[in-house]
Amino acid sequence: MSGNIEGGARHRGWWRIIVWGGPAVLLLIPAVAMQFSDEVQWTAFDFIVAAVILAVPAALIELTMRASRSVAYRAGVVVALGTAFLITWSNLAVGIIGNEDNPINQIFFGVILIAIVSAFIANFRARGMALAMAATAVAMAATAIPAFMDGSVVVRLIAIFTALWLLSAWLFHKAATGQATVAAES
Incomplete structure (x- = not known):
């Protein structure tokens, strides 16, 4: 039985990496691009808006994963x-x-x-x-x-x-x- 619990925890760990890591990577793309190109010009407000529209779905997915099998x-x-x-x-x-x-x-x-x-x-x-x-x-x-x-x-x-x-x-x-x-x- 402990194998199932450990496997379940490991599975949840991967979901968390995808759910939270994906938005983090997406936020890093313009930040890095701004260092190499003048065509990408995000303001602090742009990053805040992007963080919110990425974090809200991620949080709701996290809640859903906990609430439903x-x-x-x-x-x-x-x-x-x-x-x-x-x-x-x-x-x-x-x-x-x-x-x-x-x-x-x-x-x-x-x-x-x-x-x-x-x-x-x-x-x-x-x-x-x-x-x-x-x-x-x-x-x-x-x-x-x-x-x-x-x-x-x-x-x-x-x-x-x-x-x-x-x-x-x-x-x-x-x-x-x-x-x-x-x-x-x-």
């Missing part, structure tokens, strides 16, 4: 947080529609807000999270309408983000189905 649930959280991170990062860096100063880009933060609020409403339970992420996917797909009205052709990017939200919903659905199966067997 379901691989599907964990994967659903990782996909949802990764999608929210990609939307935030691309929107802050260059903007999804036009440039980062285009006010229509605020709708993408609204999609993330829908994901957050609906996750709280679902009380982070797998079945409710599946519905929450499906609703978020619908909201993401709906952003194509103002994108077209603005004359922007970002449909492929919106389709990718929508697919990621749907993947998260499917993973949560699998987690809920797995929980129902385990409950029925016991």
Whole structure:
């Protein structure tokens, strides 16, 4: 039995290195690049924002790893947080529609807000999270309408983000189905 405990601790150690080491490496890239190129010019504020948008998902992944044994649930959280991170990062860096100063880009933060609020409403339970992420996917797909009205052709990017939200919903659905199966067997 001690082999299982040690193996589990070793496994958690690798996850922690990935979850926290990845963001640390990403923060080091611009810091190092600034030493060798004048094209990379980050301010202290840029590093703070980057640290926050990297640390929040990492902390939530850490909490999920402790709270759930379901691989599907964990994967659903990782996909949802990764999608929210990609939307935030691309929107802050260059903007999804036009440039980062285009006010229509605020709708993408609204999609993330829908994901957050609906996750709280679902009380982070797998079945409710599946519905929450499906609703978020619908909201993401709906952003194509103002994108077209603005004359922007970002449909492929919106389709990718929508697919990621749907993947998260499917993973949560699998987690809920797995929980129902385990409950029925016991």
